[in-house]
Amino acid sequence: MPTPAGRRDALVDAALRLLETEGPEAVTVRRVAQHYGSSTMVVYSEFGSLGALVDAVVVAGFGALREHLLAVEPSPDPVTDLWLLALAYTGFAEHRPHLYDAMYGASAPGGHRRTGEQLLLGLDTFRAYADYCARAVAAGRLRPAEPLEIALDLWTVVHGRIMLERSGLLGALGSIIRDDPVRTFETLMTGLGDDPARVRASVAAVAGAVG
Template identity: 35%
Template structure:
């Protein structure tokens, strides 16, 4: 009878979850493999067996974060209204970040230094942005969005607004204005999308 597999996907997921929480709360220097293993109730041997070391663990966190974001955006189905589709995609982006703020940090914050955008991580990072570009291209093709600007330029502008508002919300940044980023999110998103509407 074969021995049970101890270092399984469930343990890998728990390690990733805890590592992401540590990064979000305390930064990369606080990520100790020994403490991580203890927090999850396993051994450092298991961590090395599943990830091969700290750099590979951080890379796995980045991969997982981008895959989750891509999956969340993929659930937004196109409708007959490309403008509303972009708003829905933006809301899904914000909801994904709020649901997994520590993973969002791994993708975009300074907690892990320069993102390891090579190989599998680069492919994973391209998923959510490809979805945004796809929705913008669809809006152009249907005449809802301006045809005099490149789809990737429009997508970059929309993402910059999304990322900025989401980051302010997650950081709970005190602003010199009365508006709350969470409350202003959809209004600002809609106004930005409207700016690209075909006239």
């Protein structure tokens, strides 16, 4: 028999598989119990509610995102690293769309939509992003500022682009204006204090990289 910790992890894994393979509507106590091979009482005894189970899935999702971002190894150019982070972040959202939506409250697995302090479950990932921003400030590429504030600027832009693309709006705008993520990144970095030519060189250093 699985240990309590192992049982809890297995239930989270079952919910995660349902979410990613069948979508948020599939995440119900009954379906999770079926996939785990038990009665619904096991789910309730471990989590107390479907909402608590969804929160555990979200925590696992942010943990996976954090590891994905930390795989970007620091290089001599911190702005190159910020560009690679943006690519890695976007790649995670593209490859795990149902999980990404659940993490940010854009979907309601099993009818449970996270609100309030539940939305802060990804704070550790946010802080990891800020560590890379601190390096860019220390290197003199960005003007002195609180790294968490810079991370918020970057996160807002990257997340916003992801959601606009997912909605189809960026594609629809293609006949009116050319969408260029490099230009967007350059504009943001320049606004934060970097030189446009240096930003372009930093991006060019990893041209063709994927998340």
